Amino acid sequence: MELLLALPVMLPLLGAAITLLLRHHTRLQLGLAVVTLVAIFTIALLLAWHVTQHGVLVLQIGNWTPQLGIVLVADRLTALMLTVSSFVTLAVLVYSSAQSVSENVERTPVAIYHPTYLTLVAGVSMAFLAGDLFNLYVGFEVLLASSYVLLTLGGSASRVRAATTYVIVSVLSSVIFLSAIAAVYAAAGTVNMAELAVRLDGLEPGTRMILELMLLVAFAIKAAIFPLSAWLPDSYPTAPAPVTAVFAGLLTKVGIYAILRLETLLFPFSQISNLLLAAAGLSLFIGILGAVAQTDLKRVLSFTLVSHMGYMLFGIGMVTQLGMAATIYYVAHHITVQSTLFLAAGLIEHRGGTTDLIKLGGLQKLAPLIAVLFFIPAMNLAGIPPFSGFIGKVGLIEAGIAYDRTSGWILIAVSVLTSLLTLYAIAKIWNRAFWQEPSEEIIARDVPTPRVMTGATTAMIAFSLALTVFAGPLMTYADEAAHSVLQRTPYVGAVLGDEAAGDLRYRIDDQGQRVDNGITQLDGAAQEVGG
Amino acid sequence: MHVSLALLLTAGVLIACGIYLVLERTLSRIVLGFVLAGNGVNLLFIVAAGPIGSPPFEGSGDPESMTDPLPFAMVLTAIVISLGITAFGMALAYRAWQLFGHDEVPDDVEDRRVLRRRRRRSEDAERLPWSQALSEEARRGAIAHSQGLGTGEDEDPLGSDLTSAEDVPQDATEADEGDADSLREAMRRRREHRRGDAAALRHEIRDRTSDEEDI
Numbered sequence: 001m002e003l004l005l006a007l008p009v010m011l012p013l014l015g016a017a018i019t020l021l022l023r024h025h026t027r028l029q030l031g032l033a034v035v036t037l038v039a040i041f042t043i044a045l046l047l048a049w050h051v052t053q054h055g056v057l058v059l060q061i062g063n064w065t066p067q068l069g070i071v072l073v074a075d076r077l078t079a080l081m082l083t084v085s086s087f088v089t090l091a092v093l094v095y096s097s098a099q100s101v102s103e104n105v106e107r108t109p110v111a112i113y114h115p116t117y118l119t120l121v122a123g124v125s126m127a128f129l130a131g132d133l134f135n136l137y138v139g140f141e142v143l144l145a146s147s148y149v150l151l152t153l154g155g156s157a158s159r160v161r162a163a164t165t166y167v168i169v170s171v172l173s174s175v176i177f178l179s180a181i182a183a184v185y186a187a188a189g190t191v192n193m194a195e196l197a198v199r200l201d202g203l204e205p206g207t208r209m210i211l212e213l214m215l216l217v218a219f220a221i222k223a224a225i226f227p228l229s230a231w232l233p234d235s236y237p238t239a240p241a242p243v244t245a246v247f248a249g250l251l252t253k254v255g256i257y258a259i260l261r262l263e264t265l266l267f268p269f270s271q272i273s274n275l276l277l278a279a280a281g282l283s284l285f286i287g288i289l290g291a292v293a294q295t296d297l298k299r300v301l302s303f304t305l306v307s308h309m310g311y312m313l314f315g316i317g318m319v320t321q322l323g324m325a326a327t328i329y330y331v332a333h334h335i336t337v338q339s340t341l342f343l344a345a346g347l348i349e350h351r352g353g354t355t356d357l358i359k360l361g362g363l364q365k366l367a368p369l370i371a372v373l374f375f376i377p378a379m380n381l382a383g384i385p386p387f388s389g390f391i392g393k394v395g396l397i398e399a400g401i402a403y404d405r406t407s408g409w410i411l412i413a414v415s416v417l418t419s420l421l422t423l424y425a426i427a428k429i430w431n432r433a434f435w436q437e438p439s440e441e442i443i444a445r446d447v448p449t450p451r452v453m454t455g456a457t458t459a460m461i462a463f464s465l466a467l468t469v470f471a472g473p474l475m476t477y478a479d480e481a482a483h484s485v486l487q488r489t490p491y492v493g494a495v496l497g498d499e500a501a502g503d504l505r506y507r508i509d510d511q512g513q514r515v516d517n518g519i520t521q522l523d524g525a526a527q528e529v530g531g
Numbered sequence: 532m533h534v535s536l537a538l539l540l541t542a543g544v545l546i547a548c549g550i551y552l553v554l555e556r557t558l559s560r561i562v563l564g565f566v567l568a569g570n571g572v573n574l575l576f577i578v579a580a581g582p583i584g585s586p587p588f589e590g591s592g593d594p595e596s597m598t599d600p601l602p603f604a605m606v607l608t609a610i611v612i613s614l615g616i617t618a619f620g621m622a623l624a625y626r627a628w629q630l631f632g633h634d635e636v637p638d639d640v641e642d643r644r645v646l647r648r649r650r651r652r653s654e655d656a657e658r659l660p661w662s663q664a665l666s667e668e669a670r671r672g673a674i675a676h677s678q679g680l681g682t683g684e685d686e687d688p689l690g691s692d693l694t695s696a697e698d699v700p701q702d703a704t705e706a707d708e709g710d711a712d713s714l715r716e717a718m719r720r721r722r723e724h725r726r727g728d729a730a731a732l733r734h735e736i737r738d739r740t741s742d743e744e745d746i
Contacts, residue, residue, distance in 0.1 A: 068601060134605050141612045148619055157630050160623065161637050164558055167623060168636065171565050171616060172553070178609055179546075179572045185602060186579035234640055290641075 001050060005059040005072040008040050008082060008125035016118035023111040030097050033114045037090040037121065044086045048079035052477070056484075056494035058131070066495050067190045071131030075491055076481035077328060081128045081257055084332045087463055088249050088339050089121050095343055095456035096242035113153065120146035120246065127254045131495060133181050133191040133215075136258065140177065140222070144170050147251060150243045151235065158238045166235035169221060177218035184211050194495035197265050197488055201505035205271065212267045219262060223255025225313060226283035229306045233290065236305075237298035237355070241346025244298065248305050249339030253331055256312045260327070263316050264485045265492075268506045276317030277407045284310030284418040291425040297345050297355040297433065300425055304381065305338055307418055314411050315396050318403045324482030326395030329475055333380075333388040333467055340377040340460040347373060347457060348433060350449060352442050357429060362438025370449065371434050373457045378430070380464055382423040388467040393419060395475070533582040538574055545571030558627060558634040562620035569613040576602040576609070 015036035019029045051057060051074055059072040074082070096113070123143025130136040148170075152163045185191055187207055188199040200208060217228070224232040232252075236244050263270065287307025294300045312334070315327030345355060347370045352360045364371045380387035393415065400412040467474065484490040493501035549568025552560050580602040585592050587600040627634040 134608070138608065138612070141616075145612075145615060145619065148616075148623075152623065152626075155626050155630075160627050160630060164623060164627065164634075164636050165639075167620060168553075168558075168561055171620070174616075175565065175568050175572055178569070179575055181605070182572060182575035182579050182602075185576070185605075191605075230639065 002057055002059040004043055004047060004050075005057055005074055005129060006061070007043050008086070008129065009072075009122050011036050011039055011043075012118040012122035012125070016115040016122065019118060020112075020115040023115075026111075029111075029114045030093075033093055033118055034090070034097075036118060037086060037093060040121070040125070041083070041086040041090055044079065044082035047074050048076075048083055051076050051079045052480075056490050058494050066131070066192050067195050070135055071192060071194075071495060072129045072135075073131035073194075073491065073495060074129060075484055075494075076477065077257075077260070077485055078128050080328065080332060080477065080481065081253070082125060084335050085124055085128070085250050085253075086121070088335055088460070089117075089124075089246060091456045091460045091463070092242045092246050092249075092339060092343065093117060094459075095245075095346070095453050096240070098450035098452035098456075112149065116146045116149045117246075119143075120150065124250055124254060128257060130193075132193055133184060133196070137174070137177055137181060140254070141174060143251065143254065144174065147247060151239050151247075153240060153243070162235045162238040165231050169231040173218050173221035176214060176221070180211065180214035180218055183214060187211060192495070193261065193265055194492040194500070197492050198496070198500055198503050200266055208267060209271055212262065212270055212272065215262055215266075216259065216272070219255050219258040220279070221255075223252050223259060223313075224306050224309055225255075225279050226286055226306070226310070227279070229283065229287070229309070232306055233294075233299055233302040236302045237296065241342060241349060245339040245342035245346070248302070248342050249335045252305065252309060253335050256309065256316075256331060259313070260316055260324075260485070263319065264324070265488055268319075268486070268488060273317050273319055274407055276313055277411055280310040280313035280317055281411050281414045282310075283307060283313065284414050288418045288421040288425065292421060292428070295357050297348060297357055297360070297429060298342070300357075300429060301338070301341055301345060304422055304425060307422070308334055308338070308381070310418070311393065311396055311415060314415060315399060317411075318399055318408065319486070320399055320403055321479065321482050321486055322402055323396065323399035324485060325475065325479040326392060326399050328478040328481050329388075329395060329471075330392035332474070332478075333392045333464070336460060336464040336467060337377050337380045337389060340457060340464060341374070341381060343453075343457045343460060344370065344374040344377060347449060347453060350453070351445075351447060352433070353445055357432040359439065359441075360433040361436035361442060362434070363442075364434040366438060366442065367449070369454060373454060373461065374434075375430075376461050377464065378426045380468075382426050383419045384423070386468060388464055388471060391468065391471045391475075534578055535583075538578050542571040542574035542578065545574065556635050558620065558624040558636055561636070562617055562624060565620070566613065566617055569609070573606045573609055576606045 015032055019032055022028050022032070047057065056073065056075045058066075060066060061070045061072065064070070096117075120143050123139050123141070123146060126139030126142060127136055128139075130139050148163060148167050151166060152159050181191060184196065187203060188196055190196060190199065200211070203211075221228045221231075236247055239247065263273075263276070284307055287303055287305075287310065291300045291303035291307060294303060312327050312330055315323040315330065317323075347367075348360065348363065349355050351367045351370055352363060354360060376387075380389045383389040383393045396415065397412050400408040400415075488504055488506075489501040492504060546568050549564045549566070549571060552564025552567060555561060555564070580599045584596050584598040587597040624634040
C-alpha cells in the first residue's frame, strides 16, 4: 500500500518521457496522457480511502531513516488535495485536446505540450506528498519549470513578455526558499518535516520567527498573497485557456498548502497569526478592487483569484479547528471553481474571438450553452447559495465568529464585502459579455464549439456540484483532516514513531488554544503577541 | 556551532552582487544575478554543514570526525536545478531579443494604464515632469526633448516604448513572422516531409491567406 505513494510522482514522469518520444503521434500522446491522469485519479481515491481507514501513510524511499532520506507522506489533507488536483488536471487535459480541432492548432506546438503538462502534474503531486522541505523545494521547481514552458508555448510576443515577469518572480521566490532551507538546516540539523516539528519546538522564539517568516515569504509569493501578488494578473491571462485554468486552480493552491503545513506542522500557533490575518484582509479587499476595475475577462478572473486567496489565508490565520476545516473545504472548492471559470472563459474566447469585455456581447442568445456553463461557476465563485462557495464562506465566517477577536470580526466584514464585490464583478462580466448588444463581427463569427470542450467544462461543473451535494461528508472529512493537522501527533507519529511524537511540545486543541506540554494556556495567542 | 567567517562573507558578497544585478532592467543581467545569488545560497548550505571534517566514506574512519554529507547532496541538486532554470532564462532573453530587439523587462501593465489615464486627463495642462514618467524609454524621450532633440509635441513618448504590452501584437508566433512566400515555402517543405498531413496543411494555408485578406 505504501508503494502507491510513489505512483502519483512516478507515473506522470514516466508518461512525460514516453510522450516526448512519441512526439510525432499527437493522438497517441493524448491517449497516454489521459490514461496516466486517470490512473493518478484512481490512486488518489484509493489513498483517500486508505487514509481514512488506517491513518497516515508513509513511504521511506530506499529505506533510509526519515531524518536523512526522502519520505513521502499522505494524510487526509494530502489525499484530498491529490484527488481534487488530479481530477482538475484530467478535465483540463481533455478540454485542451479539443483545441487541436479548433483553429488554434497551428499556434501551439502540441509536441511538447503533453510531456510538459505531465511534468507539471508530477511536480504538483510531489509538492503535496513531500515529507521534507527539500523535496518540497524540488517539487516546486519541477512544477515551476514546467509552468515556464507552458506559459511561453509558441514563444509569441505577448507570452514572452508575460513570462519574463513570471519567471523572475518565481526564481526569486525559489532563491528565498532555498536560503530558508539552508537556515533551517543550520538551526535544526534536518529538513524532514516531522523531525523538524519536534526540533523546532525547542528553538528560541526569535530564531523560530525568522525561519518562519523566510519560508512564509517564499510560499506567499507562490500563493499570490497580497503584497506579493502583483505578478499574477500580468502573467496568467496571456497563456492558452487550459494552461491558465491549471495554473489558476493548482499552482497558487500548492502555495496555500505549503503555508498550511508551515503554520500547523512546523510552527504551530506562531506569533505571526495577526500578520497572516492582515495579509488575508488586504488580499481580499485589494484583489477584488482590482477585479472590479478590469475590462478584460481573463484579467477580472485573475484578480478574483488573488482576492479569494485571502479567504484561505483567513482560515489558516485563525488556527482553530473550525477555521482549518473550512479552509480545507474552501481549497477544494476553489481549485475546481476557478479552473472551471477559466475553461468557460476559454469557451467565450473561442466563440467571441476575444476576451475584451467591451468587444464581446450578446452571447446569451448566440451561445446559450456557454452562458449556462459560465453562469453556474460564476455564481459559485460569488458564494450564492446553495453552491459550495457559499458553504465554504459560511464555514469561514462561522469560524471567525467562534474565534471572537477584533481581527476576526474585521476579517468577517471584509470577506462579506469581498463576496458582494465579487458578485458585482461577475455581474459586470455578465452584462457586458452576455447581455450587451453584439457587434456584427461576433454574429458573423459562427464557430461551432467542440463538444469535448463543453463536455470537459460540464464535467468540472458536475464535480463542483458534487462538492455541494456531498458537502456534509466532505466537511466531516475536512474536519478530521483539520483535527489531525492541528494535533500534529498523527503525522509525526507515522513518520518517526509514537515515541518521537511524545516529544512534541506544542499542539492545538479543538478550541484553537495552544497546549504546551499538556497545560492549556488560556488565550495563548494574546500572550505570545504580548511577549 | 562553528561557522566559517570566510564562507559566510563570500556568500554575503555573492548574494549582494546577485541582488544588485536582479534590480537591473535587462533579463540577461537578471539571469546572471540569479546565478550569483544562487551560488551564494549554495555556500550557505556548506556553512550549514558545520565544521570541516574528513571525507564521509563508509568505513574510512570515525563517523564523528566526518563532514555532514547531507547539505552537499542538497547543494548538488540545487546546482542542477539552477542550471536548467538559467538555460531557460537565457533562452527567454534570446527570444525577447529576437522579437523586440532588446530584452528589457516590461513595466507593469496596470502602472502604464494608470499613467496613460492621468496623461489623458491632464492633456490640456502642462506635460508631466520627466521624473513622473515610468519607463526608461519615456525618460530617455523626455531628456531628448529637453535637449531640443525632441519628437513632435503631440507624439506620445509611450508610443515609442516597445515594453508596453499593449503595443505587442496578440499571440503572433514564430510562424507568423516573415512574408507569406517564405511561409508557403516552409509549408511545402513540411508537406514533403510528412505527406500524411497534407489536408491539414492546406487548411492551415487557407486560414493564413484569409487572415491576410482580413488585414
